[in-house]
Amino acid sequence: MTGRLTVVGLGPAGTEFATPAAMKALAEATDVVGYATYVDRVPLAGPHQRRHASDNRVELERATMALELAAEGRQVVVVSGGDPGVFAMAAAVFEAMEVGDAAWRALDVRVEPGVTAMLAAAALAGAPLGGDFCAISLSDNLKSWTTIERRLEAAARGDFVIAIYNPASKARPEQLGRAFEFLRQHKPADTVVLFAHAAGDKNASLKIFDLATADYKQADMRTLIIVGSSQTRLLARESQRPWVYTSRSERGPAS
Amino acid sequence: MTGRLTVVGLGPAGTEFATPAAMKALAEATDVVGYATYVDRVPLAGPHQRRHASDNRVELERATMALELAAEGRQVVVVSGGDPGVFAMAAAVFEAMEVGDAAWRALDVRVEPGVTAMLAAAALAGAPLGGDFCAISLSDNLKSWTTIERRLEAAARGDFVIAIYNPASKARPEQLGRAFEFLRQHKPADTVVLFAHAAGDKNASLKIFDLATADYKQADMRTLIIVGSSQTRLLARESQRPWVYTSRSERGPAS
Numbered sequence: 231m232t233g234r235l236t237v238v239g240l241g242p243a244g245t246e247f248a249t250p251a252a253m254k255a256l257a258e259a260t261d262v263v264g265y266a267t268y269v270d271r272v273p274l275a276g277p278h279q280r281r282h283a284s285d286n287r288v289e290l291e292r293a294t295m296a297l298e299l300a301a302e303g304r305q306v307v308v309v310s311g312g313d314p315g316v317f318a319m320a321a322a323v324f325e326a327m328e329v330g331d332a333a334w335r336a337l338d339v340r341v342e343p344g345v346t347a348m349l350a351a352a353a354l355a356g357a358p359l360g361g362d363f364c365a366i367s368l369s370d371n372l373k374s375w376t377t378i379e380r381r382l383e384a385a386a387r388g389d390f391v392i393a394i395y396n397p398a399s400k401a402r403p404e405q406l407g408r409a410f411e412f413l414r415q416h417k418p419a420d421t422v423v424l425f426a427h428a429a430g431d432k433n434a435s436l437k438i439f440d441l442a443t444a445d446y447k448q449a450d451m452r453t454l455i456i457v458g459s460s461q462t463r464l465l466a467r468e469s470q471r472p473w474v475y476t477s478r479s480e481r482g483p484a485s
Numbered sequence: 486m487t488g489r490l491t492v493v494g495l496g497p498a499g500t501e502f503a504t505p506a507a508m509k510a511l512a513e514a515t516d517v518v519g520y521a522t523y524v525d526r527v528p529l530a531g532p533h534q535r536r537h538a539s540d541n542r543v544e545l546e547r548a549t550m551a552l553e554l555a556a557e558g559r560q561v562v563v564v565s566g567g568d569p570g571v572f573a574m575a576a577a578v579f580e581a582m583e584v585g586d587a588a589w590r591a592l593d594v595r596v597e598p599g600v601t602a603m604l605a606a607a608a609l610a611g612a613p614l615g616g617d618f619c620a621i622s623l624s625d626n627l628k629s630w631t632t633i634e635r636r637l638e639a640a641a642r643g644d645f646v647i648a649i650y651n652p653a654s655k656a657r658p659e660q661l662g663r664a665f666e667f668l669r670q671h672k673p674a675d676t677v678v679l680f681a682h683a684a685g686d687k688n689a690s691l692k693i694f695d696l697a698t699a700d701y702k703q704a705d706m707r708t709l710i711i712v713g714s715s716q717t718r719l720l721a722r723e724s725q726r727p728w729v730y731t732s733r734s735e736r737g738p739a740s
Contacts, residue, residue, distance in 0.1 A: 242598075247504045249496065249600060289733075313600070315607045317733075321615025324730035328720050335722045341608035343497070343600045343685070345504060345568070352570045353596035360576025361628075362636050364619035364645055372734040373616075381617050381643040388639025389632075390619055430598070465583050467590045475579035478544075479627040 233300035235337055236307050237323055239314040239344025240271055242430030247345045255307050255342055263296045264309035293326035297334045313346035317367045317395045348393035351426030351454040354436050358456050360476035363391035368405045379412055386416035391476055394455035406446035417441055422458035425449055488555035490592055491562050492578055494569040494599025495526055497685030502600045510562050510597055518551045519564035548581035552589045568601035572622045572650045603648035606681030606709040609691050611728035613711050618646035623660045634667055641671035646731055649710035661701035672696055677713035680704055
C-alpha cells in the first residue's frame with residue numbers, strides 16, 4: 231500500500247492559524263475528508279483533488295471511509311477544526327483502525343497538530359490558561375453525565391482552570407446550565423467565567439461573567455467556556471474590557 | 486502611545502508549526518524579546534529589527550522590558566515556544582502590567598495563539614488526548630509541591646489524561662519521580678505513560694511505558710509526559726511501535 235492518511239487541524243478559524251505543516255499536507259492530498267464546515271475552508275489544490283464532505287455526527291463512518299481510501303493508495307487528509315487530537319477526528323481514526331481491517335495498521339498515518347479552540351479563546355481574553363488547567367467536553371453522546379460531573383468536581387477540587395468544549399448544541403441546550411449549577415456547589419461565586427464566541431475569527435467576541443451570574447443561554451456550538459481558578463484575575467482598563475489572566479504564582483502577581 | 490506588544494508562540498519546534506498570524510507579527514516587529522532559544526528561531530526581518538535575548542529564568546524582567554519598549558512606541562513581539570498562554574510568557578506580561586506603570590494598560594497588547602507542546606506530543610503518539618485531559622506544570626518555582634500533589638490527585642480522581650509540562654530540569658531532577666510515586670498510589674499500574682522528546686522536531690522520539698515502570702530519569706527539559714486515563718489504549722502494529730489513543734467513548738472503541 232502506498233496510500234497515506236494525514237489527520238490535520240486547521241486551527242480556530244479560516245486558515246490564518248493553520249500551520250505550514252497542515253497546509254502542506256492539504257496541498258498534497260488527493261482526497262479531503264471531513265465535516266462540511268471544515269472541508270469548505272480548505273483551498274482546492276487542483277482539479278484532481280476530491281472532496282468528501284459529510285455531516286457532523288458521523289465521525290466513525292468518515293474515519294472508516296478515509297482509511298479505505300488510503301488503503302486504495304490515495305493521499306488522504308482528514309480535516310478538523312482546531313487541533314485534530316482534541317475532541318476531534320484523530321481519536322475516531324484510531325478507533326476505526328482498531329475495529330477495522332487489520333491491514334490498515336500498516337498504512338502511513340500521520341497526525342498534524344493545530345491550534346485548539348481554548349488557546350484562541352484564551353488569547354482573546356489575555357492569559358486565563360496561565361496556570362494548570364483542564365479541558366472537558368460537555369457532550370454526553372459518548373460518556374455519561376455522571377462522568378462529566380465527576381470531572382467537574384475533580385477540576386474544582388484541584389483548583390484547575392477549566393476549559394469547556396461543546397457547551398451546548400440544539401440537541402443539548404441545557405447542559406451548560408447544569409454544569410454551572412454543579413460548579414456553583416464546588417467553586418466560589420466570584421470565580422471568573424469567560425464565554426469566547428468564534429475565537430480567532432474576525433467577528434470573535436468575549437463576555438466576562440462571574441460564576442454566580444454566568445448565563446448558559448448565551449452559549450452556542452461556537453462558544454468556548456473558560457472557568458477560572460482561584461488565581462484568575464481581572465485587570466481593569468479604561469474604556470476597554472478588562473484583561474483576564476491567571477497568575478503563575480500562588481502568591482499573586484509579580485511575587 | 487503608538488507602540489504595540491504582541492505575545493506570540495512559535496509552536497513546538499522550528500517555524501514549521503508557527504501560524505501565519507504569529508509570523509506576520511514577527512515580520513512587523515521592531516523589537517523581538519524572549520528567551521534566547523526562541524529568539525534564535527525567528528528569521529531576522531531586517532537590519533532595523535532589534536533582538537533582546539535573555540536567560541530562561543527572568544520572565545518578569547523580560548515582560549517589563551517589553552512593556553517599556555512598547556510604551557516608547559516600538560512594535561514589540563515577545564516570543565515563546567509552543568503557545569504563549571500555556572506555561573509561557575503571556576501570563577508574565579499581564580503580571581508585569583498589573584504591578585507596573587498604569588499607562589501600560591492603555592497599550593495595544595495582543596496575544597497570538599500557537600501549537601502547545603502537548604498537542605505535538607499527542608500527534609506523535611496518535612491521539613492520547615482524545616478524551617478529557619488536564620495540563621500540569623511540575624515546576625515548583627511559583628507554586629508549592631502540595632498544590633502539585635493536590636492537582637495530580639484530582640486529575641487521577643477525575644480519570645483525566647494528564648499532560649505534564651516541565652517534568653525535570655537540572656535544578657529539579659527528582660520531581661517527576663516524586664510525581665510518578667504519587668500517581669502510583671492513585672492510578673492503576675498498567676496506565677499508559679508516554680515520554681515525548683522534542684516533539685515536532687526532526688529528531689523527535691517517543692517512549693511508551695506503563696506507570697509501574699515509567700523511568701523518570703529518561704526525561705529532561707525537552708520532554709513532555711502524557712499519563713493516560715482508563716480509556717487510553719495501545720494499538721499494536723507489526724514492526725512499528727503501537728499507536729496510542731484515548732477512546733472517545735467510555736464503552737470502548739467504535740461503540
